[in-house]
Amino acid sequence: MSNIEKVVKDAEAKQAGNQRLSTWLRQLKEVFLDAEDVLDELECERLRRQVAETYGNIGGKVRRFFSSSNPPVFRSRLGYQIKEIRRRLAQIDVDKNQFNLTTQSEENSPTKYETHSFVPSSEIVGRDYDREQIIALLKEQNDQDLNISVIPICGIGGLGKTTLAKLVYSDESVTSHFDLRLWVHVSQDFDVPRITEQILTSVIFKEPESLTDDQVQENLQNCLRNKRFLLVLDDVWNESRSKWIELRNFLMDGAPGSKIIVTTRKDSVANIMGTVDAYNLKALALSDCLSLFKQYAFKEGQEEKHRNLVKIGEKIVENCKGVPLAVRTLGSLLFSKFDEKEWTYVRDNEIWKLGPDQENQVLAALQLSYNDLPSHLKQCFLYCSLFPKDCIFDRSRLIYLWMGHGVLQSPNRGNKSWEEIGDQYFNELQSRSFIQDDDMEEASGILASQRHKALDKPPKSVNNYNSNVFSKEWDRSLDVSSPLECHAM
Structure with missing residues (x-):
């Protein structure tokens, strides 16, 4: 098992496009689960x-003699299972030699990373012209x-x-131009009653209680009447014109000059x-991408000491095709890493050959970042991937769920509590852009987060052998709507 463990990270990195290696990893995962x-x-x-x-159980002795709890039967059954697991592991160990995998060490304890989640607008590069055009x-x-x-x-995403x-x-x-500013994250579920309720919540700064759909819509119309408002409908996928017209009708009482911004990936929307x-x-622009990359890959002024890495970074940035998420993700990945081999590994990786278009380059960047995650963080991220798309969750509740399902792994945690370990894991996933803060909720005092929208469909090579990690336990042990507040923004 120790021999296999040493090459798993390299296998995960190389599995894209290699069906036999993906099958080997899936078999390995199944053995570990058994x-x-x-x-x-x-x-x-x-x-x-x-x-x-302690308490005795005389009445159960006869039943137990014929059950799987009978000591001889129990020992025999488990002995056979252990023997079979060892046989399978031995075969997997032999099979690994055909893939020319190299040994890669992995630290068991989490590493602290600087968090880039709350970035002031002054640090967002290259969008000044776009901002002025929209304004x-x-x-x-x-x-x-x-x-x-x-x-x-x-x-694109x-x-x-x-x-x-x-x-x-x-x-x-913009703030001074409008009487009201409202923000709703719509996503794929274009449910008109839900959206109207969320718009009303943005107006009155609290959730409407015990109101029917008609009452919500009537209150919304009253709140918007003769007010010049700006409404942002973020991440819209709806292609039903009738649903849009239904929602639009509730917004028509605003004052002249009211505006709606819609962000979408689809021209049809x-x-x-x-x-x-x-x-x-x-x-x-390439120059802006490079500035963004250096902002995430180095501490301020540090790039001057590592011009060789900046040179490699220029090619990495070219591969990102002008997509800020890809640039930011890889910058975070390489932060505080000064070994030139690690940078050239990213620059020359085969995964860039997925295709030349922007969406493939985003997936390639995210795959590289996922491959770099330590195993304990991969498990935490995969756990998050089981939540519904655009699920908004409270970080402390998520950490308790990690604890309850045994996802947290830290053999050398010292005096740290499991809550502190979970908080450290969360911060690390955040710093690598796998979880994003839902800062529009910040005013209510709730620290809510969600997977980045581009991560809603994890790379296929990740799902190939990891999709069953929690599936056996998930449906019966987690009622998502109860412990977490799951809704689209």
């Missing part, structure tokens, strides 16, 4: 015997026949549509909702 089941059975039997010795559209007079104007912002909308939303000239031409967000 071994874990055996250990659970042993622990359960130990506890059963401890209870029997100009917001201040234009609407057509006489329209109280509200809808401005779609289009682009990770390009920065939401970031641009937030820049505009928080701009002082822009065509359905937009009253002006869609603003197609372009790739970030």
Whole structure:
């Protein structure tokens, strides 16, 4: 097992495009799961015997003689299972030699990373022109026949549509121009009653209690009447014009000059909702990408001491094709790493050959970042991937769920509590852009987070052998709607 463990990280990095290696990893995972089941059975039997010795159970002796808890039967069955697991591990150990895997060490204890989640607008590079263009559209007079104007912002995932909308939303000239500013994260579920309730919540700064859908909609219309408002509908996927018209009808009482910004990946959504031409967000300029990369890969001024790494970083940035998420992810990945081999590994990795288009480059960057995760963080991230798309969750509750399901691993935790270990894991996933803060909730005092939208479908090579990690336990042990507040923003 120790021989296999040493090469697992290299195998995970090389499995993209190698079906035989993915199968080998899946078989390895299945053996480890079966071994874990055996250990659970042993622990359960130990506890059963401890209870029997303490309280006794005479009535159950006859039944137990014919059951799997009968000591000779139990030992025989588990002995066979252990023998079979050892046989399978031996075969897997032999099979690994055909893949030319190299040994890679991995630290068991989590490493502290600087968190880049709360980035001031002054640190967002390359979007000043786009911000000014959108602000100009917001201040234009609407057509006489329209109280509200809808401005779609289009682009692939990770390009920065939401970031641009937030820049505009928080701009002082925009703040002073509108009576109300409202933000709703829509996502794929375009449920009109839910969206209207969320808009009303943004207006009154609290959730409406015990109101019917009709009452919510009536209150919303009253709140918007004769007010010039800015509404951002973020991450819209809906292609049903009838649903959009239904929602739009509740927003028509705003004062002339009211605007709606819609961020979407789909041109069809822009065509359905937009009253002006869609603003197609372009790739970030190479010079801006390099500035962004250095911001995440180095501490301030540190790049001057590592010009050789900056040179390698220029090629890495070129591979990102102007997608800020890819740039930020790889910058975070290489932060505080000064070994040139680690940088050239990223630059020359085969995964860049997925394809030349932007979406493939985003996936390639995320795959490289995932491969670099220590095993304990991979398990935590995979646990998060089982939540519904755009699930908003409280970090402390997530940490307790990690604890309850035995996901946290830290053999050398010293005097740290499991809560502190979980908090450290969370911060590390955050620093690597696998979890993003939902800072629009910040005003309510709830620290809410979610997987980055571009991570809603983990890379196929990750799912190939990891998808069953928690699936056996998940459905019966976790009611997502109960311990977590799961809703789209």
